Amino acid sequence: MKLSDEDRKKLDGEEGVAVREAMDYLVKLGEAFEAEEMVDLHSCHVFGDYHTIGDGGLQLYRKYADLGAKVRVRSSVEPISMDLRLWPRLNLPPEYPGKQIQINNALREMDLCLSYSCIYHFTQNVPRFGENLAWIEGNATAWANSVTGARGNRENSITCLLAGIAGRIPMHGLLDPRKRRGQRLVEIEPGLVARLIGPGRSTADLGVLGMTIADLGYDLIPVVEGVPPLLTNEQMKAMFACCGPVLTTALMLLVGISPEAPTVRAAFGGPIPPGTEKQHVSMKDIRAGYEKLTNARKFDVDIVSTGCPFKTIYEIQEAAKLLSGKKIKDGILFFIHTDFTTWHLAEEMGLIESIEKAGAYVTRDLCPFSLPIEDMYGPEKVIATDSFKTVRLLAGKGKPQYCFGTLSDCVNAAVTGTFVSTRWR
């Protein structure tokens, strides 16, 4: 792998032990994945929750913080395992807050922007065309690659910190412009996407659309025809949630939207190669997706969870409207997940008060993924959600039971106590 003089100085330890160790690792990674050269990094986004990174992650972060390491690029941090405001009311394991605060402190010392968010690409860490990213968050990386033409893999949680410390990353996978070509063609039934957009149901419907596209070839870059150009950020976010739990690559070439896919031909870098698989998505697939995502044996819900990926301010507005004048049934926990930046905006706009009046909580900083659901809830609990990502990403946790449906159906379940899907009537 080609290294610059600066890279060699870093490898020789001229910028300290942390940078030397980071470079040593990045060179090995680049050689393993056959990168031809090291390139400048423009942004990093790292894991933050104790549940995922564990004591090993905490020790690793502490080690680099103690070595005086600082990230030298624009940065952000994933949601954490506590809500800095609400945690005393959550049934968190006793060691969690203390461990989480130690992680936050280490990240703060390393100059990370403490966003605690998975939608940081709309706020503190906005990507631009051609930038090189080291991001651990799938939905955001898929957005960056597919909508803006920034370049990033679903990069691993060790690399993201070390690349941020070194300011460099091996040009492997999607960081290499030559490896950003389509590998399969997905044709969405004409008019289908327009029928998936509607108040109270876009998140669930478009989440299932993304999941369907991803399930058709989880490690191949799809060229997707049939997505209208002016979907909202929120609708796109729902579709890109498939990146991570299902799609192992982080680029969906949306014809007419992605900068690298003005046409199908451009997306494939020439004529469609012979043997390329052509796949179709119709309304039948969306319905089948809904059915697959519900595994509950009973429909009396205990928990309603929405906001994976996190809710934007406009989605919180939507939830507040749906909850307006309603009362959540006693004993049901209704969580709307977002980051604290958006939470404070929602508070200023009166949305927190309105949602809490209905008996729901808007959590900050944390998400279902960052919590030990298996210990907090147990397998007998039934969770209603409009997030396909919650169901597929948390599928291993304590075998919880899920009812998957639209946000409107989730709100009704919280009010009546019973989940009823109205989407396919």
Added chain:
Amino acid sequence: MAQKLELHGRIISKGVAEGEALVCRGPLSFMASAIANESGIVRIHGHELEGKCVKDKVVVYDTDQFSTGASLSFYTKCSVYKTGPAALICREMHNIAGGAAIYCEVPAMDAIREGTPCELIKSGDWVKVDAVRGVIEVTRK
């Protein structure tokens, strides 16, 4: 005499290790919620390895699905609980496990020349991964 098989592939993480094979056909993840850090037991609901333990095994799978957080979960398994695998073999290594293996000095290989690893290696086989020479030696159970 036990049947032996020699395979060749791409080296992702250098080193030599051996152990009993634990094989699945599909993707896998080392994230804490998918494989418990404390025990190394797979807990993905409905996964073909559900209930099996990865500790000290040569784990053979397709590629990494689920979370990028798996790399730090992998590190926690290896450094804190000693529940990490002996070695990894994938059809196509994702950087999630590949990078973790490099950082944790767990030998790892992919792109096996002779075919798809999950078809060539069976659970219970004894597997020696020489990720210095790029050679895998499989001794049938």
